[in-house]
Amino acid sequence: MNHTISVLVENEFGVLSRVAGLFSGRGFNIASLSVAPTLDPSVSRMTIVTSGDEQILEQINKQLNKLIDTIKVIDFTGQDYVERELVLIKVNAEEETRAEVLRIADIFRAKVVDVTPRSYTLEITGAPTKIDALIELLRPMGIKELVRSGPVVLGRGSKGWKGSE
Amino acid sequence: MKKTGSQILLECLHLEGVDTVFGYPGGTVINIYNDLVDSPIRHILNRHEQAAVHAADGYARATGKVGVAIATSGPGATNTITGIATAYMDSIPMVIITGQVPTPLIGNDAFQEADIIGITRPVTKHNYLVKDVKDLARILKQAFYIARTGRPGPVLVDLPKDVQMASTRFVYPDTVDLRGYKPSFSGNVRQVENGVKMILASKKPVIYVGGGATLSDASPELLAFAEAIQAPVTTTLMGMASFPKRHPLSLEMLGMHGTYYANMAVTESDLLIAVGARFDDRVTGKISTFAPHAKIIHIDIDPTSIKKNVRVDLPIVGELRDVLQTMVKKLVEHDDEVRELVERTAPWRAEIAGWKKKYPMSYKQTGAVIKPQFVIEKIRELTNDDAIITTEVGQHQMWTAQFFDFSQPRTFLTSGGLGTMGFGLPAALGAQVAFPDRQVIDISGDGSFQMNSQELATLVQYRLPVKIAILNNNFLGMVRQWQELFFDRRYSQTCMELPIDFVKLAEAYGATGLRATTPEEVEGVIRQALETPGPVIMEFKVAREENVMPMVPAGAGLNEMVLAS
Ligand SMILES: Cc1ncc(C[n+]2csc(CCOP(=O)(O)OP(=O)(O)O)c2C)c(N)n1
Numbered sequence: 001m002n003h004t005i006s007v008l009v010e011n012e013f014g015v016l017s018r019v020a021g022l023f024s025g026r027g028f029n030i031a032s033l034s035v036a037p038t039l040d041p042s043v044s045r046m047t048i049v050t051s052g053d054e055q056i057l058e059q060i061n062k063q064l065n066k067l068i069d070t071i072k073v074i075d076f077t078g079q080d081y082v083e084r085e086l087v088l089i090k091v092n093a094e095e096e097t098r099a100e101v102l103r104i105a106d107i108f109r110a111k112v113v114d115v116t117p118r119s120y121t122l123e124i125t126g127a128p129t130k131i132d133a134l135i136e137l138l139r140p141m142g143i144k145e146l147v148r149s150g151p152v153v154l155g156r157g158s159k160g161w162k163g164s165e
Numbered sequence: 166m167k168k169t170g171s172q173i174l175l176e177c178l179h180l181e182g183v184d185t186v187f188g189y190p191g192g193t194v195i196n197i198y199n200d201l202v203d204s205p206i207r208h209i210l211n212r213h214e215q216a217a218v219h220a221a222d223g224y225a226r227a228t229g230k231v232g233v234a235i236a237t238s239g240p241g242a243t244n245t246i247t248g249i250a251t252a253y254m255d256s257i258p259m260v261i262i263t264g265q266v267p268t269p270l271i272g273n274d275a276f277q278e279a280d281i282i283g284i285t286r287p288v289t290k291h292n293y294l295v296k297d298v299k300d301l302a303r304i305l306k307q308a309f310y311i312a313r314t315g316r317p318g319p320v321l322v323d324l325p326k327d328v329q330m331a332s333t334r335f336v337y338p339d340t341v342d343l344r345g346y347k348p349s350f351s352g353n354v355r356q357v358e359n360g361v362k363m364i365l366a367s368k369k370p371v372i373y374v375g376g377g378a379t380l381s382d383a384s385p386e387l388l389a390f391a392e393a394i395q396a397p398v399t400t401t402l403m404g405m406a407s408f409p410k411r412h413p414l415s416l417e418m419l420g421m422h423g424t425y426y427a428n429m430a431v432t433e434s435d436l437l438i439a440v441g442a443r444f445d446d447r448v449t450g451k452i453s454t455f456a457p458h459a460k461i462i463h464i465d466i467d468p469t470s471i472k473k474n475v476r477v478d479l480p481i482v483g484e485l486r487d488v489l490q491t492m493v494k495k496l497v498e499h500d501d502e503v504r505e506l507v508e509r510t511a512p513w514r515a516e517i518a519g520w521k522k523k524y525p526m527s528y529k530q531t532g533a534v535i536k537p538q539f540v541i542e543k544i545r546e547l548t549n550d551d552a553i554i555t556t557e558v559g560q561h562q563m564w565t566a567q568f569f570d571f572s573q574p575r576t577f578l579t580s581g582g583l584g585t586m587g588f589g590l591p592a593a594l595g596a597q598v599a600f601p602d603r604q605v606i607d608i609s610g611d612g613s614f615q616m617n618s619q620e621l622a623t624l625v626q627y628r629l630p631v632k633i634a635i636l637n638n639n640f641l642g643m644v645r646q647w648q649e650l651f652f653d654r655r656y657s658q659t660c661m662e663l664p665i666d667f668v669k670l671a672e673a674y675g676a677t678g679l680r681a682t683t684p685e686e687v688e689g690v691i692r693q694a695l696e697t698p699g700p701v702i703m704e705f706k707v708a709r710e711e712n713v714m715p716m717v718p719a720g721a722g723l724n725e726m727v728l729a730s
Pocket of ligand 1: 559561562584585587609610611612636638640
């Protein structure tokens with residue numbers, strides 16, 4: 001089962017490899033990882049999707065917490081959160097499939113961000129399951145290339161990671 | 166007033182109370198070495214950077230202070246890795262300073278450049294690349310704080326040459342504020358109370374002590390705790406000297422080469438109180454049969470070591486000294502119940518006493534060949550109670566653990582976690598620098614000794630009277646033992662075929678060399694070595710195929726001990 005964890009870290013060089021190294025050095029799996037600065041430029045936020053049994057997950061949480069640069073670890077397991085992922089898909093759009101691609105894009109509220117006589121590039125954000133569904137529908141048309149950002153998540157409700165302010 | 170980076174470094178070390186550093190110079194630390202001339206800090210010139218780090222480590226283990234080592238960039242820095250990893254595995258507080266190529270050259274494959282930050286990331290508690298001299302004082306303050314607080318460990322500070330040369334106004338911060346690093350000190354009171362309840366309900370409690378007890382200087386508290394509840398105490402290799410080995414409650418060491426009674430007691434126990442121990446596989450044997458009937462209380466400063474290998478019924482995160490103190494206080498409040506407990510557990514102690522009598526740790530010195538255990542026993546008899554013993558890694562290390570009577574904390578320095586051959590000699594050197602007047606003895610194998618034998622030069626140069634006992638079996642004994650027991654005596658690459666004249670080697674360095682080839686000569690050689698000023702090598706030609714027993718074969722349970730070969 002996949003688990004999503006947010007890690008707030010000092011925005012300093014080397015922190016990413018410290019976190020990534022922790023996973024690789026202990027044989028923990030990273031399914032996806034996204035990282036960028038927060039509203040406070042001295043803090044970066046990582047969203048990590050990982051998998052493992054309860055004991056591994058407990059170790060991952062503790063080990064992340066143990067890093068000197070880690071400010072906070074939020075494990076979203078069993079919590080209510082908003083999850084979004086961005087994907088760009090370059091898909092074949094020949095004479096006979098152009099309309100179909102546009103129709104699917106429309107249903108999924110995807111945007112066409114680049115057009116050539118032979119392809120469309122679509123942008124979509126949504127829950128990873130929705131993105132998976134879109135990809136499956138487009139696959140028969142011929143996907144030339146795609147890139148996924150990996151999910152980012154925020155807990156639901158009015159509180160921020162520091163609690164209510 | 167403005168100061169250069171290298172001056173700031175030395176000033177910070179001084180303000181942190183560092184009086185001695187170990188190291189080896191080179192191009193990217195030449196500014197530091199230049200300023201050392203005017204600094205009150207003493208520098209010990211080792212002959213290899215690995216040894217400099219082990220020496221700083223030995224200094225730290227013997228004193229409890231932060232050890233400091235300096236190395237140049239590139240090969241100097243990479244030579245420190247084994248030393249750093251050794252300290253990391255045993256949680257030793259250290260600060261390692263490495264030189265780095267000037268910042269504009271970093272990442273360009275400059276001469277003697279290595280990404281030491283990247284290389285040491287998995288073996289340091291934390292590390293820093295200082296890019297601006299203005300950050301240097303703050304970083305050093307943090308480095309020392311991180312190294313010595315919480316679960317201690319090595320911190321590396323990589324210092325580019327141009328940062329050493331740049332100047333800034335020097336202000337040493339009074340406090341450290343790291344928002345991501347707030348080590349907990351006292352244990353959760355509720356948890357401690359629950360722990361006391363579990364103890365008061367137990368019938369067969371055992372206390373299992375690891376290196377954490379030494380690291381938090383908790384020996385007096387541990388003794389008070391064990392005596393209060395009259396529970397038997399077993400220690401790991403690292404926990405060894407933190408509880409007096411000849412105490413009536415002592416079960417000595419558990420695990421692969423532990424005592425029969427320690428391993429049986431753990432197997433039969435109904436409550437295991439783990440104190441600063443991390444359930445290493447050398448200790449637990451097969452996990453599924455480890456302490457199968459016991460509830461487990463685990464007291465540790467480091468939450469990651471809890472529930473890593475075994476299930477734990479009650480975790481208590483906190484500084485051991487503090488937690489044990491609180492425990493003892495709480496026990497006093499339950500005076501009557503404690504008395505009941507002690508009465509109830511009397512049969513348990515009697516059962517253990519029976520095992521001790523039936524299966525003591527033993528060997529026999531017979532015949533004309535020296536038994537290695539005999540040498541250890543003689544060294545024990547002839548040295549002071551507060552002698553500092555270091556070891557290398559191998560059979561000699563286990564025999565030292567088995568046959569020495571450690572009774573004072575910080576008197577047994579050994580590489581437990583990483584098991585680093587070549588550790589003992591430089592560690593002894595570091596301990597002797599810290600305590601010039603105490604007996605410091607490195608107990609070694611012929612294999613391990615050759616891993617850092619160049620440090621004889623350092624001993625002689627600084628007149629450090631370390632005594633080195635080489636138990637020479639002309640084998641990489643511990644590996645040979647495994648080959649004998651588990652590989653049908655196929656001795657692949659474990660025979661050290663070239664017989665080395667260690668006496669001559671000592672003399673070549675200007676040290677004293679002595680040799681014993683018969684049991685009768687052993688005592689005389691040790692006496693003479695202890696009376697001889699300066700460093701001495703004692704070479705003992707010992708039984709070549711002696712085995713460390715008892716032994717729990719790898720993968721077996723603690724109760725499946727083999728008592729003799
Ligand atoms: C640096 C290093 N390399 C290899 C080993 C593997 N090893 C463990 S014990 C041992 C043999 C040690 O031989 P020696 O120092 O002669 O001691 P003895 O076992 O004979 O007492 C070896 C090779 C190690 N622990 N450390």
